[in-house]
Amino acid sequence: MMSGAVGRVALRAQMVSLSARGFSAPEIAQIHDCAEATVYKWIDRFDKEGPSGLYDREREGRSPKIDEEAEEELKRLLETTPPEEGENASRWTAPRLARHLEETLGIEVHPETVRRALRRLGFSWTRPRRQLPPTDGEEYQRRMAKVVEAIAEVGTETTVLFEDETEIKRFPPLRRMWQPICQQRAVYVPSKNEDFAFYGVVDVLEGGAFVERYPKEISEHTIAFLKSVLGRTTGRVLLIWDQARWHTSGKVSDWIDQHDRLEVLLLPPRSPETNPIEDLWREMKRAVAACLERSLDRLEEACLQFLDRQTSDDILRIMGLSAV
Secondary structure, eight states: OOHHHHHHHHHHHHHHHHHHTTOOHHHHHHHHTSOHHHHHHHHHHHHHHGGGGGSOOOOOOOOOSSOHHHHHHHHHHTTSOGGGGTOSOSSOOHHHHHHHHHHHHOOOOOHHHHHHHHHHTTOOOOOOOOOOOOOOHHHHHHHHHHHHHHHHHOOTTEEEEEEEEEEEESSOOOOOOOOOTTOOOOOOOOSSOOEEEEEEEEETTTOOEEEEEESSOOHHHHHHHHHHHHHHOOSEEEEEEOOOHHHHSHHHHHHHHTOTTEEEEEOOTTOGGGOTHHHHHHHHHHHHTTTOOOOHHHHHHHHHHHHHHOOHHHHHHHTTOOOO
16 A cells, blocks of 8 residues: 555544544544545445445546646636626635636536645635735835934934834734644633723833823823823933824824924834834733733733833844844
8 A cells, every 4th residue: 555545544544533532523624624524424434344444445547627727727716806706705715616617617526626726736725914005115215214314313312212002902812822622712702892002112222111001092192191201201302103193183293392302203104014112012912912801900910011021122122123
């Protein structure tokens, strides 16, 4: 028996073994990433024929149903969206692709056959990523050049701060974690998805961080936070932030104009990657907010504990600004 055939028989035997141990067909299909029909097929054959039923049977040679023409059509379709092909759907699923092949090429295939073909062609069933609208290249370069120039020219009496806000929600983001097979852990969902906002600044030269909790991001809270920042610093402050409406409102701009110690620069629009504090927020949420439902006060406490544990060097490293 060839090694590939041995592997297939071993896989089928494991399906039978899992079934005997009480696993359901859907659970076994999830473990082996196959169709439920495949699990039922091998369990039924084992019940009827015993171990010999798990071996490959002789097959008549025939052309594969997913031939080169069908593969090219699959690749073409996955470069489009279903509406572009007249389908009232948002995604190309295996059953939808199988139906399309039957309607357009006259090829009748099972969705599982389509899945195997897609894997063979280098595709996987994964989530897409979000992408912000493109920014104005010239404005992006102009604003970033101004930020870099301003930081390069500051003296020792100036504190350089990047500012941003992040929302902390009771509804926990789900991330991958170790769990027993087929015993997916339940993460309880609160009856109301309450939240609050952290206003924060990081010192990109020294590595310090300072945050305060507010109910939400509005101009009044922005001004209150800026008052706290000026109260914790001496000398000039160069503050760099994005173009959120609670940063650029007339009320905030008027307040800034009344405080000579504070100079504010705006980052390019729709460019979160230019603000290093985003990396600190991301690391904080990954560490204390994922996969665990807690009260808002407990979440605030956990976030503050996380930040308190970080040294100045840790903060610079998290933001990718460490020399080490």
